[in-house]
Amino acid sequence: xxxRNADTVVVxxxxxxxxxxxxGDRAIEIGAVLIExxxxxxxxxxxxxxxxxxxxxxxxxxxxTNAMLQKAEKAQHxxxxxxxxxAGHNLVAHNASFDQRxxxxxxxxxxASYSGSFACSMLLARRLYQQAPNHKxxxxxxxxxxxTDGTYHRALADAEMTAYLWLQMLQDIQGQYPIEQIPxxxxxxxxxxxxxxxxxxxxxxxxxx
DNA sequence: TGCCAGGCCCTCTTTAGGGCCTT
Numbered sequence: 334x335x336x337r338n339a340d341t342v343v344v345x346x347x348x349x350x351x352x353x354x355x356x357g358d359r360a361i362e363i364g365a366v367l368i369e370x371x372x373x374x375x376x377x378x379x380x381x382x383x384x385x386x387x388x389x390x391x392x393x394x395x396x397x398t399n400a401m402l403q404k405a406e407k408a409q410h411x412x413x414x415x416x417x418x419x420a421g422h423n424l425v426a427h428n429a430s431f432d433q434r435x436x437x438x439x440x441x442x443x444x445a446s447y448s449g450s451f452a453c454s455m456l457l458a459r460r461l462y463q464q465a466p467n468h469k470x471x472x473x474x475x476x477x478x479x480x481t482d483g484t485y486h487r488a489l490a491d492a493e494m495t496a497y498l499w500l501q502m503l504q505d506i507q508g509q510y511p512i513e514q515i516p517x518x519x520x521x522x523x524x525x526x527x528x529x530x531x532x533x534x535x536x537x538x539x540x541x542x
Numbered sequence: 543t544g545c546c547a548g549g550c551c552c553t554c555t556t557t558a559g560g561g562c563c564t565t
Contacts, residue, residue: 349564351545352546355548358547390544390565393543427563428563434564467562527551
């Protein structure tokens with residue numbers, strides 16, 4: 334069974350050979366962190382050999398080279414390990430629809446599956462931080478002065494930054510509204526509400542809790 | 543930091559178009 338609270342989730346990030354698994358693109362790296370009761374308690378990071386050479390653009394963008402991928406395990410070995418890592422947890426990603434498409438596509442190639450549901454840190458940030466210059470992960474890390482070692486576009490580093498962003502959003506909600514425990518489902522619901530309704534939804538929930 | 547897609551979201555909208563975000 335998936336954890337109900339928003340402070341216990343797996344935050345994940347894929348680096349891929351392109352934008353669309355339907356166009357033949359594959360995962361080349363997966364990174365994830367487990368957050369339990371608001372603390373990062375575990376990490377997962379694996380390069381994945383896609384079975385073909387990646388473009389120069391992707392190598393430059395990620396810093397992941399074809400030489401690195403040649404030595405890496407294929408998805409059929411990596412994905413079952415990852416399915417074990419995320420088992421029983423709800424999932425968070427920045428622009429989650431992108432990562433969900435690759436997770437589903439890579440898991441479909443194995444017998445592995447998952448039971449948690451996704452929430453998107455980007456959709457939530459668009460509602461909570463409407464004054465931010467934009468809602469790219471790197472911009473939000475700078476905007477909220479979140480911890481970073483300066484590494485971008487690598488799966489574990491991006492997953493960690495997304496995790497800190499997620500925790501910051503929980504903290505900001507709890508600082509503004511008297512909510513002790515935020516259900517994961519509330520944040521999923523908020524991310525789909527019109528921006529003008531976010532405050533009233535949180536106020537109504539705070540009164541009821 | 544470009545192209546391929548897809549979902550969200552705004553507006554000069556809804557019989558549509560284009561920007562944002564992910565790699």
